[in-house]
Amino acid sequence: MAFEVVMPQMGADMTEGTLVSWLKAPGDKVERGDIIAEIETDKATVELEVFEAGVLRKVIAQEGDVVPVGEVIALLGNADEEMPEVVPRQEMESSQVVEKPRPRAVTAPSADGTGSDLDARRVxxxxxxxxxxxxxxxxxxxxxxxxxxxxxxxxxxxxxxxxxxxxxxxxxxxxxxxxxxxxxxxxVEPLSRMRTAIARNMIDAKQRQPHYYLTVDVDMTEAMAFRRHINLVLHEEQRVSVNDMLVKASAVALVSHSKFNASLTDDGIQYHEQVDINIGVALDEGLIAPALIDVAAKPLPQIAEESKGLVDRARAGRLRAEEYSSGTFTITNLGAYGIDVLVGIINAGQAAILGVGSITARPAVVDEDISVRQLMTLALSADHRVTDGAEGARFLKEIQSILENPSRLTV
Amino acid sequence: MTEMRMRDAIRDAMREEMLRDDRVFLMGEDIGAYGGSYACTRGLLDEFGPERVRDTPISESGIVGAGVGAALAGLVPMVEIMTINFSLVALDQIVNNASKLHYMTSGQVNVPLVLRMASGAGSQLGATHSHSLEGMFAHFPGLTVVCPAFPGDAKGLLKRAFREPNPVVFIEHTALYGVRGEVPEDPEHLVEFGEAAVLRSGKDVTLVGYSGSVHQCTRAADILAAEHGLAAEVIDLRTLRPLDMSTVIKSVQQTNRAVVVEDDWKFGGFAGEISAQIMELAFDWLDAPVARVAGKDVPMPYNRNLEYAALPSEEDVVEAVLGML
CATH class of the missing domain: 4.10.320.10 (E3-binding domain)
Structure with a gap:
């Protein structure tokens, strides 16, 4: 039976994608899970898997075409079966209109400048x-x-x-x-698709989600020693970074502070069972925050390994759909740039974001004495509609406690 | 020069033309014994007698038709239609006969007919007696449409109308009959058709009006100068057909902005014609879209306050100018 391959929706805000290249040609046999094409979205280039086995019979979208989500781009089937004629969706709609006229809103070109991107870019x-x-x-x-x-x-x-x-x-x-x-x-330089997406998400988050902010200093001396020790015995690809420890600590804390692993919906607060943590990756063309999937139960070395793969794929523009379309909590880290405090903007739709500053040797009072310790400032930005400051404080103290007692990172 | 009212300038024009050319005669409702509904023919019956100043029944179609026939037969009739609202009853005679005969006979006949009528709103006469139909008449090729704003122009243009070999619709704004102004005494002083008058010079914006709206333009120009330090150029079109666009375009090339003002409805009105021509002829000179200030899109309300609100005012003109800076 013929099977339609459609432009997938990767992320709720995706309306169209560009077909970058076909990796299979008409006549090629494909198995379930094979990658048949590369698709470019606002955020990344992703691989298109097929979910049926068969023969790629017909390619409808050509390389370079921009195709609306849901539109048929190829047909799979048996080697010899008759293929149906595929009518492009726009024509289909206009032929339906003849039978069943639909009222259409008459939209005037926006004169007040609040309309389309086109309007915004016009000089x-x-x-x-x-x-x-x-x-x-x-x-x-x-x-x-x-x-x-x-x-x-x-x-x-x-x-x-x-x-x-x-x-x-x-x-x-x-x-x-x-x-x-x-x-x-x-x-004036027109916005790239990525910048447009970033701009939209930031406005969504900053204008619609009322933020509150909490900061705390974390003594990372023990954690850094712990990291040195375990990295001695780990393979290179599993070696743990500071960020991996933050992911693990946050994941553990999120399990017991589920309000920070949530989203506000029209019906109420939606608690996510799985912890998917987005980590900010700075690219030349902008910022992307792909997700490490289901990290709560994963041991630290596995998180480290997956994190490296994720960053590599993000830099190469080859993220998988679920990696940039999901996420329940975000960590953004400018420690490597020598920044003391990073107060972040919530990743739109989530409940909170953790901003991470650099670890520096600073004087600290330990057991009544002043000693030099490795200190790091964490800043939590949280949606005040979902949580209140005291809850944020308990959550942030929990992360601090895990990091200051690094054996808890091994559970 | 003598200072006189608009209605007296109009009467003098008719009187002088009757003295000059004995083919000229007048027809209309109440123009004889009563002296005209707006007193424009007062005294003419006594001076010229009932042969040349004829009171007619209330039948606009009949009067205009008789005028067309008299013109075809070699006379120069002036038919007064009491107000422009009643011209709608006579549209077939005006549009299908008067304006077409010269063309359809390939120039074998002329229709030297002058149709005078009073136009405009502002006196609580209700929706059916408050029309401003200048633009509608200007729509028809074959008609000359004259709409003076000052007594001197009214006299010069009306005398010119009597010398036009084909029909002239001469439209007088009811609010202007009492307006005073300098009028030349020379009986051969004519104002040529298709020559707009520049009433004020200015570099910041061009205000275009005709008939009553010319006065809104000049009052707006006063406000713009006094309160906003802006110099508005004011153009009085004087005739809508032929239309003097070259004066308007020359002005827009100096000011780069134009506001067109009229009492008529904005939708499909004559201001739209002028603004379209400015766009066609001076696009590269515009610094802002041409603005139209016109009547609100409703039948004229009877209520005094609503009627005032439905008509364009000098404040509306000022607002339009400030909105394009």
Whole structure:
């Protein structure tokens, strides 16, 4: 029987994906679980698995096509069976309309600038301003608009020309106190898909989730000694980083403080049974936070190994769908950059994020004496709709306690 | 120059034309013994007699039809339709006969007919007696549409209308009959069709109006100058057809902004024609979209406050200007 392969939805906010390349050709035999194509989303390039065995009979989406989620991109079947004609979804919809007309909202192009990305990126410029800029050989995007909705007007271009004339003028420029300051030249770079996604998520989280913040200093002296010891006996791929210890400590604490492993939904607080921890990975083009899946029960060396693989795949843009579409809690760590305190923005939809600063030798009072200890500051940002400060304090103290008693990392 | 009211300038124009050309005669409801509903023909019956100043029955279609026939037969009739609202009854005569005969006979006949009518709202006459249909008449090729805003122009344009070989719709705003202004005494002073007047010079914005809305433009220009330090150029179109776009375009090339003002409804109104032509002819000179200030999209309310709210005001013009800076 013919089986349709559709553009998968990888992450709730994905509406379309780009077919980067086909790894199988029509006529190739495929097994369940085979990777047949590479798909690019807002966040990463991912591999497309098939869930049926058979022969790849027909490729519908071509390499480079941007395909809406759910649309058929290929057909699997037996080697000799008849393949149905696949009607592209848009045509299907229009032929349905003939039989069953649906009311359609008439959407006017948004004039107030609150509409589409297209609207946001458009440079508004009046015709006369554009013409004067063209005649003067000015790149219009360098001019800052002062009109309605930021429209670049004649006066803006003329002020820009006056400004650059002043800059290139020989001799001492005369300063007129009433003349406006020359505009600061600038350029506009359209947002990449990743930046667009980051921007959307950050606005979602920062505007809709009221944050509260708690910080605590953790004495990492014991934990660092513990890490040195176990790394002596572990294979390279299983060697534990500070971040791995933070993942483990957080996972253990999240099991007993389940409000921080939760999401607020319309119906109430949704408690997640599994602990999937996102870790922030900085890429050249932006930030991504893939998830380590089901970490609560995993031993530290396994977390270390999976974490290395995850970071490598994130850097190569080859994350698996579940790795960037899931996650119940996030750890963001700028310790490697020598930052003392990182107060994070919650990963949209989650209840909290743990910000990690660097471990530094600092004086600390231990048993009435001042000694030099390895200290690290943790900052918890949490959604005040889901939890309150006292709960946050208990959760954060629990993480501190686990890290300061590193034998607890082995349970 | 003599200072006089608009209605007197109109009467003088008709009187002078009747003296100049004995083919000229007047027809209309109550224009003779009563002197006209807006007193524009007062005294003319006594001076010229009932042959040349004829009171007619209340039958606009009949009067205009008789005017078309008289014009075809070699006379120069002036038909007064009491108000523009009643011209709707005579539309077939105006649109299908008067405006088409010259064209459809390949120029064999002319229809030198002058149709005067009073237009506009503002006196609580209700939805059926408050129309501003200047734009509707301007829609039809074959008609000349004149709408003066000042007594001097009214006289010069009306005298010019009597010399036009084909129909002229001469529209007088009811609110302007009492407006005073300088009027040239020279009986040969004519104002040519298709020549807009620049009433004020200014560099910041062009305000375009006709008939009553010219006065909203000049009052708005006063406010803009006094309260906002802006110099508005005010253009009085004087005739809608022929339309003098070159004066408007020259102005927009200086100011880069335009507001078109009219009493008529905005939707499908004449201001839309002007703003479209500005866009077509001066797109590269615009610093802002052309704005229209016009009547609200409702039949004219009877209630005084609502009627005021439905009509464009100088404050609306000022607001439109400030919104495009």
């Amino acid at each position: 508004r410029v009046s015709p006369v301003a554009r013409r004067i800029a063209q005649d003067a050989g000015i790149e219009i995007t360098e001019v800052v608009g002062s009109g309605p909705d930021g429209r670049i007007l004649r006066r803006d271009v003329e002020a820009f020309i006056a400004g650059s004339a002043q800059h290139s003028g020989v001799g001492v420029p005369t300063v007129e106190p009433d003349s406006p300051p020359p505009p600061n030249p600038s350029r």
